[in-house]
Each structure stands twice: as C-alpha cells, then as structure tokens.
C-alpha cells in the first residue's frame with residue numbers, strides 16, 4: 069500500500085522538505101546491522117514542533133505511517149519504515165535551546181547528537197553522561213532508552229530525561245514532567261515515552277540532566293586469565309559500593325578484534341577497561357580499592373591513564389567494538405545482540421554466551437557494560453548464508469532465554485524494534501496486554517512506527 | 527450507593543477477613559491531615575496475590591470501588607474510600623520474600639513498612655534508602671512515588687523500585703520489570719504504576735534496590751541569619767556536586783515548633799540539618815567542603831554528630847516536623863502542602879511561601895528536602911473555621927502556582943489524591959487527556975480508587 073494522498077498533502081506543507089529522492093530514500097532505509105534495506109516512501113524534514121504536529125495530523129487523517137528517524141544507529145531495526153509511509157527525519161531540529169547550569173539541566177531538540185551537546189557544554193563544567201558509543205541523537209536515545217558505558221554511575225536515559233515535549237498520534241502537543249528533580253503529580257508519561265521507540269509519540273524537545281565534570285578522572289585497564297575471574301572481579305567491585313564511572317568487559321575474542329581492527333597490541337585475554345571519577349583523593353582511593361579486589365582475582369598489567377588524550381584514545385577504541393567485531397568475520401556483517409542480568413548471574417550468563425557461540429560454530433565477541441549486568445554478543449554473519457542466519461537467530465533466542473532464566477531482561481539497551489518481538493511475551497507475560505492497551509489508547513490508528521516493539525496480535 | 531452484592535460475595539470469599547466492624551471502618555476512614563473522616567463500607571484483608579485478584583474480580587463484576595490501604599500516612603487523602611466500596615488493607619501481606627544481597631535488591635510484599643524492612647536488613651550491611659519520615663508501607667510509598675530526606679543522594683521510589691507485581695482492574699496479575707538494573711524492552715509499566723495512587727493497579731509485590739550502608743556517616747547542623755542565606759548555601763552545595771546524603775531546611779517557625787514540641791532548645795533561626803555518607807576520608811573531605819561553603823553564607827554553630835545515637839536523635843526530631851508544626855497552632859490540625867522547584871528558584875519560592883502565609887494571617891512552618899528543590903509548608907488550621915480553611919486553600923493554590931511559574935511541580939512527593947486535582951490541568955495541560963486515556967484503558971469500570979488523582983471530566 070502506498071500513501072499518495074498523504075504524500076501530496078505533506079508535499080504541499082513542506083515543499084522541498086518532503087523528499088522522495090532515491091538517494092535520500094536509500095539512506096533512510098539503511099541500518100548498522102543485518103536488516104534488509106527498507107527505504108521509506110518519503111522523508112520529511114520538519115523544523116519546528118508545530119510542523120511535526122501538522123505532519124502527524126496529515127498522516128493520521130490518511131492512515132500513513134510515521135517513523136521517526138534520529139541518527140539511524142539503533143541496532144534492532146527500530147528506525148526502518150517497514151510498513152511504508154514516511155521517515156520523519158528530526159535532524160534539522162538539532163539546537164540546544166537552553167543550558168540551565170544552575171539547575172544542571174539542558175533543554176534540547178531531538179535531532180541534536182550527544183557529542184554536539186557535550187561540545188556546547190564545554191565551557192560550563194557540566195556534561196551529558198549517556199554514552200552509547202554511536203553518535204546517536206537525543207530523541208533516538210530517549211526513544212530506545214539508551215544507555216552505555218557510563219550508565220553504571222550516572223544512569224541511562226531513564227534517569228537522565230527530566231521532561232519531554234512530544235507530538236502524539238493525533239497531532240496533540242504535550243509536555244510531560246517539569247524542571248523540578250522529582251514530582252508526584254500523576255502518571256509518569258515521561259517514562260512511558262522513554263523507551264517507546266517512536267510508537268507512542270514523536271519527541272520534539274527534551275530536558276535532560278547534566279552532571280558536573282569531575283575534578284579528577286583516571287582510566288585504567290587490566291587483564292585476567294579467565295572471563296569468570298574478570299566478571300567476578302566486577303561483581304565484587306560493584307557489591308563493594310565502589311562508585312565506578314565505567315567498567316567494561318572485553319572477552320578474548322573482542323580483544324582479538326581490537327588487535328586486528330585497531331592494532332591494539334593487547335594480549336588476547338579478557339580485559340576490563342575502567343574509569344574513576346571524583347576528587348583527586350577520592351579517585352586515588354577508588355583506584356587502590358579496585359586494584360586490591362582485582363589482584364584477588366589474578367588481575368595482571370594494571371595500567372592507568374590519567375592524561376586526557378590517553379583516556380580519549382582508550383574509549384575511542386572501546387567505541388569501535390561494533391566495527392572491530394565485524395572485522396573478525398573478515399568483511400562479514402555484524403549481528404549484535406544484548407541482554408542484561410542481575411549482576412550475581414553475570415559470570416554464568418557470559419560463559420553460557422561464549423559456549424553457545426562455540427557450539428553453534430559462530431564467531432562471537434563479548435563486550436559489555438558489566439557494572440550493570442549488561443553485555444553484548446557480536447556475531448559475524450553473512451546475510452546471504454541462510455544457515456548462518458538461522459544459527460545466529462537461534463543463538464540470540466537462546467541468549468534471551470538465558471537472560472530470562474537468570475531473572476534478567478532480553479535487552480538491556482538495544483531494545484525490541486523488529487528483532488526481539490518474539491521475546492516480548494516471554495519477558496512480560498500478561499503485562500504485554502497492558503502495553504497493547506496503551507498503544508491502542510494513544511495511537512488508535514496505529515500510525516506511529518507500526519510493526520515495532522509490540523508483536524502483532526496472535 | 528452501597529455495594530451489598532459485592533460485599534456479600536467478598537464475605538463468602540474472605541470470611542472474617544472482610545470486616546464491617548465500626549471501629550475498623552472508622553480507623554480506615556481516618557487521615558493525618560484535614561480531610562473529613564470517610565469510613566469505607568467494609569475492610570478486606572487479603573493474604574495472597576491470588577486472593578487480591580479474586581477480590582478485584584468480584585468488585586469489578588459488581589462495580590464496587592477498591593481503595594488500597596497501606597499505612598494511611600498519605601497527606602492528600604489518597605487512601606480514603608471517598609466513593610464507598612472497600613478499603614483493601616494490605617497490612618497482612620507484609621513479608622520480606624527475598625533479600626538478594628549480591629544483587630543489592632529485596633523482594634517484599636506491599637504491606638511491609640520501610641522500618642520493618644530495614645530491621646530485617648540489619649545483618650546484611652545493606653539498607654533501603656527511601657525515608658518519608660512516616661513509617662509508611664512499601665506499597666503505599668510506591669503508589670505515591672514517595673521520597674524524603676535521603677532522596678537527594680539515593681533517589682525516590684521512582685529510582686528505587688526495580689520491578690512490581692500488580693493486580694489490574696480486571697483481576698489480571700501482571701509482573702513489570704525484572705531483576706536486571708536496566709532494560710529497553712517495551713513500555714515502562716513499572717514507572718507507570720509508581721505514583722499512580724492505586725488508580726491503575728494494586729501492587730502485590732515489589733523488587734526494590736538496596737544500598738550499601740556507608741562505612742562512615744556523620745550528621746551536622748548549622749544556622750543562618752536568613753532563610754535566603756540557608757537556601758543559597760544549599761544551592762551552591764548541590765551545584766558543587768557534593769554528594770549530600772541529607773540536606774534539610776527548617777525555617778525559623780519550624781525551629782520554634784521543635785522547641786515547643788520537643789524541647790529542642792535551638793536558637794529560632796533558619797537551620798540546615800545535614801548528613802554525609804562515604805569513606806571516613808571522604809566524609810571528612812565532604813564536611814570540610816560544605817563548611818567552607820556554609821561559612822561564606824554566614825553559617826554559625828556548625829555542630830557535628832558522628833555518634834549513631836546523636837544522629838538518630840537528630841533525625842527522629844526532624845521526622846516529628848508534622849506534629850511539631852501542629853503543636854505551634856496549639857492543638858489545631860495541620861494542613862501540609864508540598865511543592866518542588868528547580869533548585870535555582872528555591873530561595874524565591876521559600877521566601878514567597880513565607881510572605882504569603884504572613885499576608886494571609888496563617889501560622890506556617892517550612893521544612894524541606896531542599897537538595898531536591900522540594901519543601902513543605904505546614905499550616906495550622908481549625909477545620910471548623912470556614913474562613914481559615916478558605917485561606918489555607920487559597921494559600922496552597924497560590925504556592926502551587928508559584929511552583930509552576932518557577933518551572934516546578936505542584937507536588938514533589940505528597941501527590942495529588944483529593945487535594946490537588948484542581949492543579950492537574952495547570953501542570954499537565956494537554957498531557958492530562960493522555961493520563962485519562964491510560965486510566966480508561968486500564969480500568970474501564972473505574973473501580974480502582976475512584977475520585978483520586980485525575981480531576982473529574984469537565
């Protein structure tokens with residue numbers, strides 16, 4: 069089904085800012101993982117909230133799907149317009165509207181990227197903490213409830229979004245939350261929109277928390293003989309209450325990937341990459357406490373990086389995990405999947421993840437925000453090899469089941485999108501019906517990102 | 527309207543655990559503030575989740591209101607069965623089901639009080655942080671999104687509830703969230719239920735975060751010449767990133783109340799009560815940093831309390847603010863109201879709150895969790911004095927308007943209940959319609975705590 073009537077009306081509204089150019093459609097149909105290219109029928113480039121509202125009204129009246137598009141870095145196909153209609157590219161709404169340094173928050177438009185925000189904050193002594201590696205948009209990050217390396221200390225988008233403005237499926241513009249740090253006044257629509265993957269409303273403005281840049285920052289790395297030792301060190305570190313700013317696991321395969329992709333020159337053993345934030349004395353104290361714990365688990369080669377450029381290099385490398393994993397497959401695609409478990413079960417989950425990959429004959433890296441109990445498995449796959457794709461699918465299903473068995477969740481941060489709908493019933497049971505009720509109540513016509521997050525009714 | 531058919535069926539199900547004894551009804555119709563006594567038609571005492579489900583099904587089939595009852599400490603009349611039906615007393619579901627020390631969480635029943643939970647946690651080195659002063663139930667605290675003195679450091683119920691089990695309006699038992707610390711799998715029903723004041727579901731189990739008891743704890747007090755000095759000291763302290771565990775303001779009237787009610791013997795000037803958590807070195811460092819800031823604002827009589835018994839005495843006194851405020855009125859009732867503003871506007875809000883009380887001829891104390899920008903005004907009122915009641919109402923409305931004007935919320939922690947429904951449209955605008963859609967989608971018959979939180983449709 070095409071949506072010509074809607075496109076005609078949108079074109080009248082937006083002029084050139086409704087694009088049906090082939091390159092543009094192709095670009096908006098791409099993704100960073102294994103989903104087939106899925107170009108939308110058109111791409112709309114709104115510049116203001118009222119314009120978003122008009123666009124949504126036009127689409128609602130004509131049954132035309134609207135799929136918001138941020139930076140297209142989501143990993144479960146969330147931004148693909150799989151039921152046609154328009155890709156609503158938020159990229160032109162990318163301004164910082166206010167930095168309230170005194171209240172440690174910023175008001176931003178959804179198309180702003182997190183690095184652009186931090187660039188603007190430079191002079192303030194404050195930073196925006198959520199760091200999913202990719203240079204995602206603020207709207208996309210809110211919509212996927214993104215997380216990343218610093219969530220262990222500063223929280224995910226769930227903790228860092230204070231308030232939103234959004235356009236709902238009927239075009240109504242709503243504001244949720246206030247600039248106060250807490251409130252007890254009614255249903256928490258902010259948290260309902262965060263993580264809703266563009267299926268309940270289009271986020272047009274965000275008020276986010278900022279944090280003070282710590283006086284002292286130090287990074288460190290160390291390696292272990294086994295992944296269990298590394299993970300058990302993490303568990304004890306978290307249980308000791310050490311306020312780790314970052315604590316990332318890289319298994320031996322991941323290290324191999326970095327060696328290959330980035331000439332890292334690291335011994336191919338499990339590593340932890342760490343960061344400590346605080347006062348100079350506090351950081352020294354934390355680092356010493358961590359070292360004592362780590363040595364109990366046989367950590368070797370504890371190396372610190374206090375110079376900013378060394379730290380930047382370390383995290384820049386870490387953020388290339390996606391591409392370094394792909395490199396291992398020698399030009400194959402990457403199928404990344406993530407789960408999150410209670411930290412006490414983390415070693416078990418990681419070991420199962422490694423063993424399952426070996427059993428299934430899959431090349432797999434493990435890298436994770438392990439302080440949260442969250443890790444990613446990166447499978448090298450060839451999308452044209454049906455057998456390998458089937459094994460990869462079986463692997464991700466199995467890993468999801470492991471996470472549920474251990475009391476965890478089928479995704480700590482990448483979300484559901486297209487890829488994990490089949491896991492929703494297993495994780496949510498009867499609660500799924502109540503998610504559906506919300507979707508129906510908010511978007512009765514089903515125009516907002518249809519086909520995502522909620523599995524089709526059986 | 528009475529609900530005899532429902533009561534008969536409930537009586538058949540529960541036997542003696544459906545009570546219609548006068549004393550019982552009277553008890554469940556009381557409240558800690560100025561609302562008239564409102565006894566329910568009956569009180570049900572469930573002991574298990576399936577029993578809650580059966581009760582709700584019976585009531586749903588017969589249009590009988592169900593108002594959950596925790597410890598009845600809510601301050602906006604939330605637990606009163608104002609449309610009749612039953613009070614669902616969760617008090618017998620008060621067990622700790624599991625303490626997962628390794629994962630720093632506990633699974634508890636809703637009728638458990640926070641002090642009982644902390645009692646059970648004694649041997650573990652962990653504690654549950656949310657502390658609203660009153661010995662509230664865990665279910666009630668989740669339902670009001672409670673907060674309190676330690677929220678500035680450890681968060682409110684919003685941050686500390688990981689997962690819930692709840693009985694929905696049709697009797698369905700749902701589980702929301704998992705034991706993992708974060709998740710990106712669908713709509714955040716946990717946060718939707720937290721703060722919903724029993725209008726969307728009955729909470730039958732909670733998984734809550736625990737925190738490690740800090741190695742070192744120190745409390746302190748100091749006083750200032752003016753409330754602006756005290757508040758400006760708080761603002762700078764928070765902006766400096768000092769990880770305050772507690773930072774409470776008491777204005778001169780509140781200190782007078784403590785002197786009168788608890789023989790506190792304090793000079794009648796604005797005070798801050800503080801607590802610092804960390805390592806011994808960290809606490810010393812924090813305390814020194816705070817002291818430097820405070821002295822810039824003319825703080826006097828900086829006194830520390832490191833002995834546990836002294837700290838306990840300090841916070842026990844603080845937690846009597848409600849009764850000490852009432853004492854000022856010489857046996858009058860207390861009308862407490864709370865607002866929360868961005869911290870940069872806190873001094874302005876507090877001063878306006880004091881001035882408005884003076885102008886309106888009301889006796890008023892101010893006490894607050896000021897690190898969050900949250901404070902309470904406590905008005906001494908005589909419920910039989912219509913003029914005074916009208917002035918108190920005008921005062922709370924004015925304070926709410928002040929909070930909104932300053933970018934804040936009409937309640938930081940007490941909630942909406944009966945008392946603040948008229949403020950909902952002002953705070954939420956168009957978003958209110960989406961809250962209503964949720965209510966209708968979840969509870970089409972309107973049996974869960976009817977008449978609360980959402981204003982009646984105009």
Ligand SMILES: Cc1cc2nc3c(=O)[nH]c(=O)nc-3n(C[C@H](O)[C@H](O)[C@H](O)COP(=O)(O)OP(=O)(O)OC[C@H]3O[C@@H](n4cnc5c(N)ncnc54)[C@H](O)[C@@H]3O)c2cc1C
Pocket residue numbers: 100135136137138139140141142143146147158178179199200201202203204205206207208209210211212213214215216217265266267269270271272387390391481482517
């Ligand atoms: C190399 C790499 C590493 C990554 N690492 C992490 C990681 O560590 N942690 C993590 O959490 N994620 C990670 N991701 C995934 C990705 O970065 C996040 O999912 C991110 O939040 C997506 O943001 P985006 O702007 O790219 O959104 P898009 O991909 O464009 O869209 C994502 C979803 O949000 C919706 N959306 C976008 N904008 C809006 C809006 N304004 N209103 C409503 N809905 C909107 C879209 O419709 C879609 O459903 C990684 C991705 C890559 C490529």
Ligand SMILES: Cc1cc2nc3c(=O)[nH]c(=O)nc-3n(C[C@H](O)[C@H](O)[C@H](O)COP(=O)(O)OP(=O)(O)OC[C@H]3O[C@@H](n4cnc5c(N)ncnc54)[C@H](O)[C@@H]3O)c2cc1C
Pocket residue numbers: 558593594595596597598599600601604605616636637657658659660661662663664665666667668669670671672673674675723724725727728729730845848849939940975978
């Ligand atoms: C002296 C005093 C000081 C206070 N200080 C603070 C403070 O600092 N911070 C703060 O946040 N609050 C404070 N309060 C208010 C009060 O303690 C909180 O609102 C508390 O969360 C109420 O819990 P409760 O168990 O008493 O609930 P109740 O009053 O019994 O019920 C509150 C609401 O929750 C619902 N409810 C109860 N149990 C459930 C359940 N299992 N499932 C679903 N809904 C349920 C009820 O229906 C009702 O709507 C104070 C109160 C007093 C008396």
